Structure formats: structure tokens, C-alpha cells
Amino acid sequence: MSFMKLPSDINRPVALLTGATGGIGVHLVQRLVSQGYHILAVNRAGDFQPRDHVTPVACDIAQNQQIEALTDGLRQAGVTLAALIHCAGVINPQRAGDYDIESASWQLRVNLEAPVFLTTLLLPLMPAAGHIIFINSMAALVPLAGSSIYTASKFGLRGYALALAQDVQPLGLRVSSVFPGAVDTPMLQKEIDSGGSPLNFVTAPSSPDEIACIVQRLLLRPKAEIFCPSSDGVLAQLMLIMPRVWRMILPVLMKKGLKGKKKYLARGKV
Ligand SMILES: NC(=O)c1ccc[n+]([C@@H]2O[C@H](COP(=O)([O-])OP(=O)(O)OC[C@H]3O[C@@H](n4cnc5c(N)ncnc54)[C@H](OP(=O)(O)O)[C@@H]3O)[C@@H](O)[C@H]2O)c1
Known part of the structure; x- marks a missing residue:
């Protein structure tokens, strides 16, 4: 396998993580290694900083052939996966x-098709008690004007995960x-630079380590869905049940979001 060199003596449960080099991904790697996992750290270049219990894996998950090469390689190497964590995403x-x-197609491929295809091909490598985790987004419940493709990909991913679970x-x-709602990472920076939705700032952005910590806890105590912050999750779920009410309170949320965005920018974070 040219895209990864697996150590011959892995004596830890193996977790495959996409988006390992991203704002949330680097914290996930740190936390999962300390939790006792060996990480197959996937990104496009496969250039993860060398460290114990982490194998960098080069794979552009927007390319189906690369997904197939990766999963074939793992099968041939006899790897079993205790966890499969989909964190890569683009907006x-x-x-x-x-x-x-x-x-549009690139966002749908990375955010929706790739997790579906990877899961499909990797399921045979997962023994009972294996855990598949999707880092989705509050955009799976709160439609974001100006990011309709991202919203569609995340709505789709939620549906896939719920059906897959059954x-x-x-x-x-x-x-x-x-x-997660907004998280303080390069992706949020990109959204701000491109005039992304003020709804990202209705509550203050979470830190990437908060999301990594949630995943760490999920691996110990599995739960179907978890929202961060949980208060936004309650509101978002209510909104989906009553879209008419959502349309009525949208102007209030937009106002709150614009205020929150101003506050965030004033903190000199960006
Ligand atoms: N940040 C937020 O506000 C926020 C909010 C809600 C949900 N989320 C979700 O959280 C997840 C992580 O986001 P983040 O903020 O950590 O993003 P980020 O900092 O922009 O990192 C994105 C990660 O995805 C990887 N990636 C992108 N395209 C890829 C491709 N074609 N093949 C392989 N890897 C690819 C990148 O790797 P390379 O570029 O190194 O290849 C990088 O590791 C995403 O699913 C995102 O939708 C983020």
C-alpha cells in the first residue's frame, strides 16, 4: 500500500479518522490516542506529524478510486476497526x-457520499461493538441560507446515520x-470570510476540543445523537417539528446571531 505504512505490531484497538488534520481532527487524534486507540489519520496529503500510535493515511475522499484503494489496502492487511469516525468536511x-x-458536487462528495461509501466498504472490517461516529453539524437541523449545499449534505448525512443504525x-x-453549532476552526474562519450565516453565532462558538471530548465520551457511552451546545439542539429539533414557528422566530435569531458575530470578531479571534 503506497498511501500508508502500517506498523506490524499494533496492539491497540484501531480507529480510522477522516479529517484528522482539521481544527477538530487534531484534538480528536490527541484524545483518542490517550484513550488507548491506534489512529489511522486520514487526510489528502497523508502528512500527519509523526507520533506514537498514529499512522498517517493519504486519501482524497472526494475520489472514489482512492476510497476503494484505501479500503482494499486495509482489508488485505487484515485490519479490524473498533471505531470509524467521519470528521472530514468542507463548506x-x-x-x-x-x-x-x-x-456543489465537491461538497456533496466530501460531506455525504464519502462517509456513506467509506462506511459501506469498511463495515465488513468492524466486529461487534464497533462504533461509527459522524461529525455532523447543527446545519442538519437548521437550514443555513447561503450554504444550501452544505445544509443538504448534512441533512442527508443525518438520515443516513439514522437508517444505518437500524x-x-x-x-x-x-x-x-x-x-456541533459553530466551532472555532479554519472552517468557521472560511465561513466568516465568505459571508456565512449569522445563525452560526446565536450562541458563542465551541472550542474544537469540546467536540473531541464529546466523541471521547461517546466511545465510552454510546448515544444516537448529541448536540453541542445542547440548548441549541433542543431549539433546532423543535424548529424541525414546527417550521412555521421557525420562520416566525428567524428574524430574532438573525439579530442575535449578528450581535454574536460582532462580539466574536471583536475578541480578535479572526
Ligand atoms: N467548524 C465548524 O464551525 C463546524 C460546525 C459544525 C460542524 N462541523 C463539522 O466538523 C467537521 C470538521 O470540521 P473542522 O472545523 O475541523 O474543519 P477544518 O478545520 O476545515 O478541517 C477539515 C478536515 O477535512 C479534511 N478534508 C477536506 N477535504 C478532504 C478530502 N477531499 N479528502 C480527505 N480529507 C479532506 C481536511 O484535510 P486536508 O485539508 O489536510 O486534506 C481537514 O482535515 C466537518 O465535518 C464539519 O462539517 C464544523
Whole structure:
């Protein structure tokens, strides 16, 4: 396998993590290694900083052939996966009519198709009690104007995870989704630079380590869905039940979000 060199003496449960080099991913690697996992750290270049119990893996998950090469390689190496954590994600905020097909397709491939294809091909490598975790987004419940493709990908990913959980229950596999609101990472920076939705700032952004900590706890005590902050999760779920009420309170939330964004920018974080 040219894209990764697996050590021959892995004596820890193995977790495959996509998005390992991202704002949330680097904290996940740290926490999962300290939790006793060996991490297959996936990103495009496979250039993760060398450290114990981490194997960098080069894979552009927007390319189906690369996904197949990765999963074939793992199968041939006889790897079993205790955890599969989908954290890679991309966003390219643009109004609906402004998208070109390539940008829309890229977001759908990375955020939705890739986790679906990876899960499909890696399921045979997961023994009972294996855990599949999706880092989703509050955008799976709160439609974000200006990021309709991202929103669609995350709504789709939620549906997939809920259906998958039923399919794999007889195999003893667990499935969880984490729904963060805004998180202080390069992705949020990109959203701000491209005029992303003020709804990201209705509450203050979480730190990436808070999300990593949630995943660490989920691995010990599996739960189907977890929202961060939990108060936003309650509101978001109510909104989905009553979209009319959502439309009524949207102006209030937008006002609060704009205020929150100003406050965030004033902190000199960006
Ligand atoms: N930040 C937020 O405000 C926020 C809020 C809610 C949910 N989330 C979700 O949290 C997850 C992580 O976000 P983040 O903020 O940590 O993002 P980030 O800092 O921008 O990191 C994105 C990660 O995805 C990887 N990636 C992107 N395209 C890839 C591809 N084609 N193939 C392989 N890897 C690819 C990147 O790796 P390389 O670039 O090194 O290849 C990087 O490791 C995403 O699913 C995101 O939707 C984020």
C-alpha cells in the first residue's frame, strides 16, 4: 500500500479518522490516542506529524478510486476497526443560484457520499461493538441560507446515520452523530470570510476540543445523537417539528446571531 505504512505490531484497538488534520481532527487524534486507540489519520496529503500510535493515511475522499484503494489496502492487511469516525468536511458558502456544479458536487462528495461509501466498504472490517461516529453539524437541523449545499449534505448525512443504525443493530455495531453549532476552526474562519450565516453565532462558538471530548465520551457511552451546545439542539429539533414557528422566530435569531458575530470578531479571534 503506497498511501500508508502500517506498523506490524499494533496492539491497540484501531480507529480510522477522516479529517484528522482539521481544527477538530487534531484534538480528536490527541484524545483518542490517550484513550488507548491506534489512529489511522486520514487526510489528502497523508502528512500527519509523526507520533506514537498514529499512522498517517493519504486519501482524497472526494475520489472514489482512492476510497476503494484505501479500503482494499486495509482489508488485505487484515485490519479490524473498533471505531470509524467521519470528521472530514468542507463548506463553500454561496447563494443557491451562484453555485457552479463542480463546487456543489465537491461538497456533496466530501460531506455525504464519502462517509456513506467509506462506511459501506469498511463495515465488513468492524466486529461487534464497533462504533461509527459522524461529525455532523447543527446545519442538519437548521437550514443555513447561503450554504444550501452544505445544509443538504448534512441533512442527508443525518438520515443516513439514522437508517444505518437500524441496519447494523443486529451486528452489534453502534452509530452516533454529533451536531456541533459553530466551532472555532479554519472552517468557521472560511465561513466568516465568505459571508456565512449569522445563525452560526446565536450562541458563542465551541472550542474544537469540546467536540473531541464529546466523541471521547461517546466511545465510552454510546448515544444516537448529541448536540453541542445542547440548548441549541433542543431549539433546532423543535424548529424541525414546527417550521412555521421557525420562520416566525428567524428574524430574532438573525439579530442575535449578528450581535454574536460582532462580539466574536471583536475578541480578535479572526
Ligand atoms: N467548524 C465548524 O464551525 C463546524 C460546525 C459544525 C460542524 N462541523 C463539522 O466538523 C467537521 C470538521 O470540521 P473542522 O472545523 O475541523 O474543519 P477544518 O478545520 O476545515 O478541517 C477539515 C478536515 O477535512 C479534511 N478534508 C477536506 N477535504 C478532504 C478530502 N477531499 N479528502 C480527505 N480529507 C479532506 C481536511 O484535510 P486536508 O485539508 O489536510 O486534506 C481537514 O482535515 C466537518 O465535518 C464539519 O462539517 C464544523
